[in-house]
């Protein structure tokens with residue numbers, strides 16, 4: 001594989017940068033800085049602008065309204081927007097649309113993909129329940145066939161984005177008599193369907209996730225993605241794409257570069273932290289891992305371009321990214337000292353508050369998309385072919 005971007009890809013990056021320079025307003029930047037990772041009205045409007053520009057489906061096949069470009073180009077797009085924390089539909093685009101393209105019926109693709117491309121339709125993930133996290137085969141939410149549809153009852157938890165998404169991608173039990181992982185199906189339906197209640201859960205760093213209650217929610221049979229009782233397979237594909245998304249290196253690299261710049265600044269005595277050999281050693285070690293992550297990210301994008309779904313590779317990327325993000329935040333805190341605790345808005349904040357933000361956010365990344373313990377099992381069994389422990 002080629003590790004360098006082609007001149008065309010570099011030109012595309014410049015095109016995105018220019019677009020962002022022309023269209024990201026100060027008001028949008030302020031909204032992003034204070035919104036706690038939920039897009040506000042300006043973020044939502046910007047998402048639709050990206051849709052009008054045709055940039056939400058850069059790597060999608062042309063037959064579904066995409067630009068038919070490579071996943072590498074799609075990754076360049078994510079990278080440039082992530083650098084500025086701009087919302088682009090995130091998991092809807094990076095994971096669920098990719099899964100719909102692979103597994104949904106033609107009618108479902110026609111129904112959902114054009115609206116996703118326009119930035120009108122955003123989907124949240126309803127897998128986790130109070131009694132089903134790592135062990136998703138324990139999902140207890142029931143979808144019972146009634147007439148020409150299903151009636152859904154149950155509770156989901158940690159349903160991130162349910163307060164601004166339009167739809168939910170829900171894992172529910174459709175055959176309680178089948179072996180646990182063979183009786184589950186995936187459905188997609190609007191969150192404003194009667195019987196759905198969304199309540200907030202606030203996590204560290206002020207990020208909102210949710211619990212979702214489903215009380216006799218009636219949905220049509222056409223809401224089911226894939227064949228009945230194949231939901232475990234469907235979510236396995238979606239989770240692989242999700243881990244590639246969670247394991248991105250953009251913000252980690254941005255934060256690392258900001259830390260290096262901060263260390264180079266001279267202090268009151270004219271010396272900089274950069275002169276300290278211990279700090280130098282820490283920065284070098286971090287740099288090596290940031291570079292390792294970049295290469296792993298390039299590999300998973302390349303695998304997707306080959307028509308494959310990265311599996312153990314996606315898990316490895318997610319483990320490396322989430323643990324590196326935490327290490328970078330911890331070591332950055334130790335290097336910069338107490339001022340690194342200052343948050344965005346403080347006049348003395350170093351690194352625009354990225355470090356304090358990342359320090360609070362990083363532990364959660366080890367859980368989202370499946371915990372790192374589970375990812376290590378996947379790497380062992382599916383990547384290395386080791387027996388179950």
Ligand SMILES: Cc1cc2nc3c(=O)[nH]c(=O)nc-3n(C[C@H](O)[C@H](O)[C@H](O)COP(=O)(O)OP(=O)(O)OC[C@H]3O[C@@H](n4cnc5c(N)ncnc54)[C@H](O)[C@@H]3O)c2cc1C
Nearest residue numbers: 125126127128133134158159160364367368369370371373
């Ligand atoms: C910020 C955040 C956002 C999230 N967003 C979503 C979302 O949008 N949609 C959604 O459906 N879910 C979401 N989740 C849920 C997330 O996927 C789960 O938290 C995760 O899968 C773990 O499940 P659990 O919390 O029930 O922990 P448990 O499964 O109870 O695990 C507890 C601990 O036991 C360990 N453990 C469990 N089983 C094993 C095993 N077999 N081997 C070794 N160790 C094991 C785990 O690694 C963990 O350390 C989110 C979570 C967070 C923190």
